Amino acid sequence: MSQIEFLQQLINGLSLGAFYALIALGYTMVYGILRFINFAHGDVFMLGAFGGYYLTPRIMPHFAGNLAPVGVVVVLLLTMILCALIGMVIERLAYRPLRSRPKLTVLITAIGVSLLLEYGGQFVFGADPKPYPELITDRALENTGALTITTTQVAAFVVTFLLLIALTLIVKRTKLGMAMRAVSNNATAASLMGINIDTVVSFTFGLGSALAGAAGILYALSYPSIDPLMGLLPGVKAFVAAVLGGIGNIPGAAVGGLILGVVETFVGGSAFSTYRDAIAFALLIGILLFRPAGIFGKAQVEKV
């Protein structure tokens, strides 16, 4: 592989990884707070793509010409808000009543919610794939030499980067972000500090779902057809990315997503390209066997 090819694959891989990262963050944050895998998370990503699908033709005409980027931001933000609300409603209705029940009960419920969203989606949106309206013009940038960097890739990088910064600031600097960290550390102690656990859980679902919604839009930019089952595979892969980075670890999820995107792209460009989708699961098995706490996770040590 030439150097150029290598760089090209790296860029393609990172842009794929960026959106795995966005989805993985939702898994990891919810796990950090509730120690439970929200299997319906991939479907929130799907709803984000559909949110963009329905919003684009209604919003973009108001932002013609030079204003188009503003329109894109509006579509993105509205979709994120919509997904945040959906995530919070799911938590409130499906998971909260089961908070004190065994984890398995909640897990099975999550699978139920996932199926509900997928087949409810088929009922509401129709099962056939829909062509995604062009949100930004996909073209290659100029003056990049032999490399091809497209506008959608740049958009994916910029959006992911800005969202990661925003998330870091929220988690590190805001009161609710601090509360999230406290609850994920020790929920009992957090409630003794005056933290309302329900509020923090709601906030966490909102935050994770907003990121999944953004990922839905980014995905639709590069894969111009969407359908109600589209959340399945990316959802599972992003879950692998979260495990890869150490489930519950926020920077870990971001890095895990990028690694997965890059590995997958390189495999896809190699002689083993047919195993492209299998690589995530090979990674998962490898991680679970050799480093179950993930790349960044460390075994929890209880001090006496």
Place this chain on the structure above:
Amino acid sequence: MLELRNVTVNYGSIVALQDVSLKVEKGAIVTLIGANGAGKSTTLRTISGLLKPVQGSILYEGKEIGGLPAHQIVALRLSHVPEGRMIFANLSVRENLLMGAYLRKDRTKLQHEFDYIFAMFPRLQERSRQIAGTLSGGEQQMLAIGRALMSKPRCLMLDEPSLGIAPILVKTIFEKIREINQSLGITVLLVEQNANLALEVSNYGYVLETGRIILHDRSEALRANEKVKSAYLGG
């Protein structure tokens, strides 16, 4: 200041507290002693709202608080330092203290609390940037107490502050408990298995046995009590 009237608490079908009544007068240090499994922690967890009583009433400053969720009870300036300290292991010492001030509206005035907590426990100041999980057991206990003080409680409940701590630090911590009571005017409800220490520092004591209060008196009187001596004071 704090009163339990005929409180009963269950874990599923297990009765953990039965008909417990006790009273903590304002400004006092009251201790609750008893063997392992007697229900001491259950009592504190019920007062602070982590558990719900099935019967009876809990009054704090005249207000019924039985059954309120924990985050609302700490807002009434009643703070609980739980058994096993439960510090936020992944946060720094400073961040742990800030979490203690979570409900404070006057967040600009926190420096005052930082100052006196650091004066009380200079080790915490030396280690304020350190990740709390790396502290020794005794330092974690200091942090847990400091964190509870950040909420400016009027009543502080401590669950076995001597548990698993080097003897030299136990002495320091008990001195600080007295100081918290005397200089800050905070009422203290102290749970201990180490009855010697607890009865020394307190004004009044209750003895809990398998979920029931079997005895209560002024601490001096309890120390002289034959039954207490043989069962809890090692002869």
